Amino acid sequence: MSRGTTAEQAPRHTPGRSPKGERTRQRLLALAQEMLAEGRALEVTALAERAGVSASVLYRYFDGKDGLVAAVVHAFYDEYDAAVFSTPAGPGRGWLEQEALRIEREVAFLYRHPLGRAVAAGLLHEPAATRADAERQRVHEAAAARNIRRAQRAGELPASIDAGLAGAVIIGALRSALGEALGRAAPPPEAAVGEMVQAVGETVLRSRLAGD
Incomplete structure (x- = not known):
């Protein structure tokens, strides 16, 4: 975008x-x-x-x-979902590779969309915008949990991982990192943000892997 x-x-x-x-x-x-x-x-x-x-x-x-x-915020998230979640990752990629690509797309979308900074940095002061944003973030957390469960069924992640908690942590880390980055006068490079979020996600998942 x-x-x-x-x-x-x-x-x-x-x-x-x-x-x-x-x-x-x-x-x-x-x-x-x-x-x-x-x-x-x-x-x-x-x-x-x-x-x-x-x-x-x-x-x-x-x-x-x-x-x-609310319509503006939902239109933004409709574009977000189309750019990030509805775009095929391509054949032959493992779950971690797909997850890294998804994070890269999310960071790119929020950096480049005109409303991305306001959403990520919490600059939407209208109550209706806050409600719509929270609603769509819950949808993203649920999607992240489903994504983790698919990896568990495929044997790429252990069943002992709490998919709901892990999904919420990964989405929350992404939004927090983007809020910090886009709240700055000179945001850091997109790649630096993506790598940081990916490292957090892998840490969350591998903390469970190490215990199995």
Whole structure:
């Protein structure tokens, strides 16, 4: 993903909504993303002025300001999941290799997406954004746990590992590391962050391997 990626670049036509209406909705999403990426509170009046519509138009497409904010965060995570979890790792890779590639993709996505810094560094101050972010992080933790269980069934990881706890630790370490990195005026190289998170994950898993 490039720095220019925005919620406006992938409009989805909704049955019953005109093409013009869909463009207006996507425009509101894109402008709201810009405001949130800047660490600003979302002001409906200011957003409507930038979009060239009346403030009441927002309520035609979203469940108020909170609905718009949540839609922006969920759109961000939909792109995140498509870039990281829905992209095949390629044949012939062991579980640890696939995990390293996944971490590399996650770091790259958050570094490059316009909203990545605000999400990772905790700069989304809207309550609806915080709720949506927490919801999607729980989804990622569950996905990480399923990923570990698949490795256990394949015999690549021992059954003694608590997949739920390990998944939460790995996702939490990733988010903490990215929050620190992207919160800096000059973030460290992506590779350094990825290697650190991968080392933490391997330490968590190998602490169980050593005990078996």
